[in-house]
Amino acid sequence: MTTTSPAPEPTASGTAVRRKEDARLLTGRGRYVSDLTLPRMRHVAFVRSPLAHAHITSVDVSEALETDGVSAVFTGDHPALASVSLRAQSGLPGYVETDQPPLARGKVRFAGEAVAAVVADDRYHAEDGAEGVDVEYEPLSPQVCAWASPEEITDPVHDEAPDNVLLSRTFRAGDVEAALAEAAVVVDREVTTNRHGGNPIECRAGVARYEIADRKLTFWSGTQVPYIVRTQLAGLLDLPEGNIRVIAPDVGGGFGVKAVLYPEDVALCLMAMAMPGVALKWVEDRVEHLLSATHAREHRYVLRAGFAADGELLAVKADAWCNAGAYSVYPWTAGIEPLMAGGLLTGPYKLAHYECTVRGVTTNTSPSGPYRGVARPSTVFAMEALMDSGARALEMDPIALRRRNLILPADIPYTMPSRLVDDSGAYEACLDQALETFGLEGWRAEQQRRRAGGGKPLGIGIGIYNELTGLGRAASAGPRMAFRTGHDACTVRINPDGAVTVFSGVTSQGQGLETTMAQVVADALGVTYDAVEVRIGDTDESLWGFGAFSSRQAVIGGGAAHLAGEHVRGKALALAAALKEAPVEDLDLRGGEVYMAGQAKSIISLAEVARVAYLQSDRLPEGFEPGLEGTKFYDPIRGAFAAGVQLGALEFDPATGEIGILSWVCVEDAGRIVHPVIVDGQIAGSIAQGIGGAMYEHLVYDEAGNLTTGTLLDYLMPTSGEIPELTIGHVSTPAANPTGVRGVGEGGTLAPNAVVAGAVADALGVEVDDLPVTPASVWTLLQGVTP
Amino acid sequence: MQISLTVNGERHRVDVEPRRTLADALREDLGLTGTHLGCEHGVCGACTIVVDGRPVRACLMFAVQADGASIATVEGLAADDGTLHPLQEAFSRCHGLQCGACTPGMLMTALHLLDTEPAPSRDRIRAEMAGNICRCTGYVGIVDAVESAAARQRELAPEA
Ligand code: FES
Ligand code: FES
Numbered sequence: 051m052t053t054t055s056p057a058p059e060p061t062a063s064g065t066a067v068r069r070k071e072d073a074r075l076l077t078g079r080g081r082y083v084s085d086l087t088l089p090r091m092r093h094v095a096f097v098r099s100p101l102a103h104a105h106i107t108s109v110d111v112s113e114a115l116e117t118d119g120v121s122a123v124f125t126g127d128h129p130a131l132a133s134v135s136l137r138a139q140s141g142l143p144g145y146v147e148t149d150q151p152p153l154a155r156g157k158v159r160f161a162g163e164a165v166a167a168v169v170a171d172d173r174y175h176a177e178d179g180a181e182g183v184d185v186e187y188e189p190l191s192p193q194v195c196a197w198a199s200p201e202e203i204t205d206p207v208h209d210e211a212p213d214n215v216l217l218s219r220t221f222r223a224g225d226v227e228a229a230l231a232e233a234a235v236v237v238d239r240e241v242t243t244n245r246h247g248g249n250p251i252e253c254r255a256g257v258a259r260y261e262i263a264d265r266k267l268t269f270w271s272g273t274q275v276p277y278i279v280r281t282q283l284a285g286l287l288d289l290p291e292g293n294i295r296v297i298a299p300d301v302g303g304g305f306g307v308k309a310v311l312y313p314e315d316v317a318l319c320l321m322a323m324a325m326p327g328v329a330l331k332w333v334e335d336r337v338e339h340l341l342s343a344t345h346a347r348e349h350r351y352v353l354r355a356g357f358a359a360d361g362e363l364l365a366v367k368a369d370a371w372c373n374a375g376a377y378s379v380y381p382w383t384a385g386i387e388p389l390m391a392g393g394l395l396t397g398p399y400k401l402a403h404y405e406c407t408v409r410g411v412t413t414n415t416s417p418s419g420p421y422r423g424v425a426r427p428s429t430v431f432a433m434e435a436l437m438d439s440g441a442r443a444l445e446m447d448p449i450a451l452r453r454r455n456l457i458l459p460a461d462i463p464y465t466m467p468s469r470l471v472d473d474s475g476a477y478e479a480c481l482d483q484a485l486e487t488f489g490l491e492g493w494r495a496e497q498q499r500r501r502a503g504g505g506k507p508l509g510i511g512i513g514i515y516n517e518l519t520g521l522g523r524a525a526s527a528g529p530r531m532a533f534r535t536g537h538d539a540c541t542v543r544i545n546p547d548g549a550v551t552v553f554s555g556v557t558s559q560g561q562g563l564e565t566t567m568a569q570v571v572a573d574a575l576g577v578t579y580d581a582v583e584v585r586i587g588d589t590d591e592s593l594w595g596f597g598a599f600s601s602r603q604a605v606i607g608g609g610a611a612h613l614a615g616e617h618v619r620g621k622a623l624a625l626a627a628a629l630k631e632a633p634v635e636d637l638d639l640r641g642g643e644v645y646m647a648g649q650a651k652s653i654i655s656l657a658e659v660a661r662v663a664y665l666q667s668d669r670l671p672e673g674f675e676p677g678l679e680g681t682k683f684y685d686p687i688r689g690a691f692a693a694g695v696q697l698g699a700l701e702f703d704p705a706t707g708e709i710g711i712l713s714w715v716c717v718e719d720a721g722r723i724v725h726p727v728i729v730d731g732q733i734a735g736s737i738a739q740g741i742g743g744a745m746y747e748h749l750v751y752d753e754a755g756n757l758t759t760g761t762l763l764d765y766l767m768p769t770s771g772e773i774p775e776l777t778i779g780h781v782s783t784p785a786a787n788p789t790g791v792r793g794v795g796e797g798g799t800l801a802p803n804a805v806v807a808g809a810v811a812d813a814l815g816v817e818v819d820d821l822p823v824t825p826a827s828v829w830t831l832l833q834g835v836t837p
Numbered sequence: 838m839q840i841s842l843t844v845n846g847e848r849h850r851v852d853v854e855p856r857r858t859l860a861d862a863l864r865e866d867l868g869l870t871g872t873h874l875g876c877e878h879g880v881c882g883a884c885t886i887v888v889d890g891r892p893v894r895a896c897l898m899f900a901v902q903a904d905g906a907s908i909a910t911v912e913g914l915a916a917d918d919g920t921l922h923p924l925q926e927a928f929s930r931c932h933g934l935q936c937g938a939c940t941p942g943m944l945m946t947a948l949h950l951l952d953t954e955p956a957p958s959r960d961r962i963r964a965e966m967a968g969n970i971c972r973c974t975g976y977v978g979i980v981d982a983v984e985s986a987a988a989r990q991r992e993l994a995p996e997a
Binding site: 248 | 854856857861864865868869870871872873874875876877878880881883910911912914915921925928929930932934935936937938939940941944959962963964966967968969970971972973974975976977978979980
């Protein structure tokens with residue numbers, strides 16, 4: 051893991067180099083799938099179900115086919131699609147496997163499900179055609195609530211699961227009942243969290259083209275996971291994997307929503323295969339996105355915790371329901387949220403006695419899928435609610451109570467009650483720094499001043515969290531899917547002119563991975579940042595990468611990039627040594643020049659070494675093959691936990707319920723930092739999404755299963771007017787991986803629910819059980835306490 | 838319908854259906870895909886361009902309404918030799934962009950702000966930019982960038 055060759059002076063890592071992506075993205079020259087135009091391209095519009103649950107009795111496409119510009123209409127029964135189903139698989143005992151058709155067959159299971167697809171010469175005509183598709187439905191009784199009692203279920207969503215439960219699992223450690231019996235205080239909480247979603251500014255987009263002569267399919271897709279998409283498509287389309295090329299060029303945000311292979315994606319590819327040589331393009335609009343891209347975070351937790359008199363957390367007992375929506379999200383399964391919830395509910399706190407039953411329940415709503423932070427914004431809220439209740443019951447300071455229970459450096463490695471192994475002990479260090487930056491004393495004084503002298507009530511909220519990042523093969527075992535995500539590959543190639551091209555398996559939806567990979571390779575290899583070009587997002591170019599999820603890419607893709615860079619550095623130095631007849635151990639490669647120990651002047655340039663390797667085989671020493679490149683995989687086996695603490699001071703207007711954020715501090719342990727500004731950008735962006743989920747974003751279904759928040763006028767995402775100035779700090783404990791980094795993509799989303807709800811409780815003395823916290827909910831809560 | 842418009846100083850004649858949005862005409866008929874679409878119902882601001890000196894949502898305007906208009910889009914911001922506009926420079930330096938989907942709209946909104954108010958406070962910047970949604974940055978870098986670009990522009994044009 052550590053380098054044995056003389057270490058190059060790191061020049062690129064740790065500095066805020068200019069992002070490689072910026073020049074094109076700032077000048078309108080980005081290459082997004084939405085922008086792609088190909089010869090003979092046609093456009094697709096989907097016809098979507100207006101009903102949440104119904105049998106399809108007939109589909110009449112005759113009028114659509116008559117529409118100007120329309121060339122084809124597909125339905126679920128079309129021979130090109132009829133035999134294909136997306137079936138999210140898992141080996142977990144009791145998991146109920148169900149099918150998701152690319153276009154609905156026989157029945158629709160949520161309002162917004164695609165029922166037919168119209169192909170036309172442009173999107174306008176495709177939408178005209180879609181209006182001409184006549185679908186007859188026979189309504190069934192819809193179920194939108196994931197914690198309804200079984201008697202309320204008249205028509206199950208899937209026949210295979212009469213109680214709508216697709217998955218249930220109990221996590222157990224120690225003896226919860228005995229520990230609760232001994233506790234000095236026992237507290238109960240029942241909390242729910244609000245359904246919301248990722249909503250990247252670029253919606254889902256795909257272009258598929260099939261060439262029948264060589265049976266090759268190219269799929270340009272705004273996906274976070276091009277290699278998983280290729281593997282899954284190969285099975286679904288019955289094509290050799292090598293005949294499929296998935297290209298994810300510039301992608302306008304992802305946040306997990308684009309880590310899913312959607313039925314629309316599969317339908318697009320199947321339709322392209324039925325129309326060889328014609329490129330088919332589908333770019334959804336925001337209304338479709340809100341209706342049918344994956345949602346997340348609609349959970350309910352029934353919780354009980356026991357504390358000793360000194361504040362020690364003795365036991366946690368929990369029941370959790372996660373609304374999985376109409377289909378088990380492909381390929382992650384309906385286990386994605388419940389398993390994460392049960393595995394990480396206890397967060398950064400030491401605990402011996404734990405029992406938690408989690409369920410993934412199918413309903414007639416849009417499917418739930420991965421969204422930045424997966425389940426943990428809800429579990430941190432639930433856990434911190436227990437902490438606050440415990441502190442009140444014990445009349446203890448809530449921060450002291452938390453501190454009493456944190457996993458400390460001396461406890462590392464700490465086996466959590468779910469048997470995940472925490473390698474971070476930085477919670478208290480983050481807490482101390484966050485408290486100091488925040489100025490807790492000052493805010494407490496201000497709170498007292500307002501209590502005594504009037505003024506808007508002020509509350510302080512806190513969230514402490516552990517973000518499991520960079521999951522290796524041992525840590526990603528939970529869902530027991532058909533594939534085990536743990537490794538990524540990277541190829542480093544020195545070109546004949548000495549410049550470097552990196553083929554990395556990572557993908558980027560704004561995280562600046564081209565930049566980060568270039569920094570890592572530049573330092574591992576010994577060249578300048580500017581000499582490195584990075585290619586990502588094309589399955590025909592790079593060997594392998596599982597993609598962007600679980601804050602894994604800096605850790606895993608970065609690890610592979612470092613190892614590949616080091617490997618090729620070794621090769622280049624060996625060749626240089628042979629060419630110059632110098633001992634290799636005395637040589638060093640820096641800034642693209644090879645130096646002999648103790649000499650200031652370079653003995654040979656990397657460009658000349660490369661020229662020999664490719665163009666002058668007559669000069670190649672005995673035993674050397676031509677070319678200069680290497681590929682390495684990296685798998686961290688476990689993962690790197692990243693500690694984080696957020697604190698907020700919020701004020702509330704008792705007359706209107708209006709909420710003002712006065713201060714927001716976050717301190718995280720990102721390990722060693724490759725690009726400080728990118729890291730802070732990830733943290734700031736994820737906090738903003740967390741605040742959005744805590745205070746604004748709510749996807750609401752009525753009882754009939756109609757989405758009532760179907761535009762951005764009803765679904766509110768925070769703007770620069772709502773997100774406050776954020777103060778971000780770091781502690782840095784390098785992780786045990788090649789670059790020492792810890793993932794930072796998601797941590798920021800984990801705390802805002804807890805911070806905002808905690809601040810309400812602190813300011814107004816009312817417990818917040820349901821999210822989001824809005825002026826209306828604050829006002830309503832206040833009616834219960836003030837006369 | 839035949840219309841003519843001037844985009845970033847260049848005259849174009851296009852034949853459009855009356856229902857075609859200006860955003861689609863720019864992106865698909867003129868190939869200027871720098872103007873992005875994030876909602877197509879006038880909320881997100883990704884499609885913001887400047888029409889006859891005023892910021893406009895290109896998804897809410899029909900192309901035919903722009904007949905004879907003079908339009909500025911993100912493609913026209915940098916100088917012909919590729920030198921970035923101070924706003925583009927500042928967005929890069931301050932990390933005012935991640936995925937770049939909201940960026941063209943942010944830049945055009947900020948361009949209009951700095952044209953009309955050379956020295957906006959951070960609060961003013963936040964208020965003026967609040968019609969544009971960014972899902973990536975948490976806005977800190979965007980506000981920093983606009984503030985820094987304003988300062989730079991004042992340096993470059995000190996006569997005021
Ligand atoms: S696309 Fe025009 S405002 Fe969103
Ligand atoms: S940079 Fe991605 S939406 Fe703003």
